[in-house]
Amino acid sequence: MSGSTETNLVFSALADKSRRQIVELLHTKDSSIVELTQSFDMSFQAISKHVRILENAAILKKRKQGKFMICSLNHQALTDSLKWISYYSNFWNESFNKLEGLIKKQKND
Amino acid sequence: MSGSTETNLVFSALADKSRRQIVELLHTKDSSIVELTQSFDMSFQAISKHVRILENAAILKKRKQGKFMICSLNHQALTDSLKWISYYSNFWNESFNKLEGLIKKQKND
DNA sequence: ACATCATTAAACTATATGGTTGAATAATTA
């Protein structure tokens, strides 16, 4: 229940702030590793390692384009973690309760 | 954007499988640390440390009850991480697209 | 008062992690 190996990889990958930042960058635009590096105060090789970790968690895919490796997000890899957190954050309960509250309030107006 | 210190604490806390398991246990029932320990093949003190980490991330709260420390979930602490993952997993886009697909299909029937 | 139980604190260990640098490879450009 606390998750498959893949879910574990995703949670571990997202634990690092720099890697979350890479996800954010890729969400706006597919990028090569050099491109990504420009947003960080860190060596190219360090970013390359982070990219590798995200790749192992299937959060991003690389495709070769000439001498570049273009990285792009694989949103689907995040859904298991999303489900886990949704469930244990009681998200739907809370939201439905709020909705119910709104409805009651409306009736009383 | 990649998150405040608190969000960072939550992501880090959730990176560990044992800690996610603690969250799962607490979701079914508030428990003391000894109680939690029974579900693990690990020393009491190790679990105590994990509990501390979850507490620092505000994912759980402790209240003293005699000689026990009863742990209970604070679901709200998870919502920032939930939002982050929801956003970058394209969850809502995907879901609305599926919904749209269903609607179109229905019209054609 | 005393033994027990739940917890915390502290010291320690092994391994994982996040970073570095330097060298090897492969595509691009001059």
Place this chain on the structure above:
DNA sequence: TAATTATTCAACCATATAGTTTAATGATGT
């Protein structure tokens, strides 16, 4: 062909992390 650029790989280092054991603290029950 030679120089440059993007990437990967490997060796290395410092620190963080996850676990252990032992000792200290504090409430409970006898």
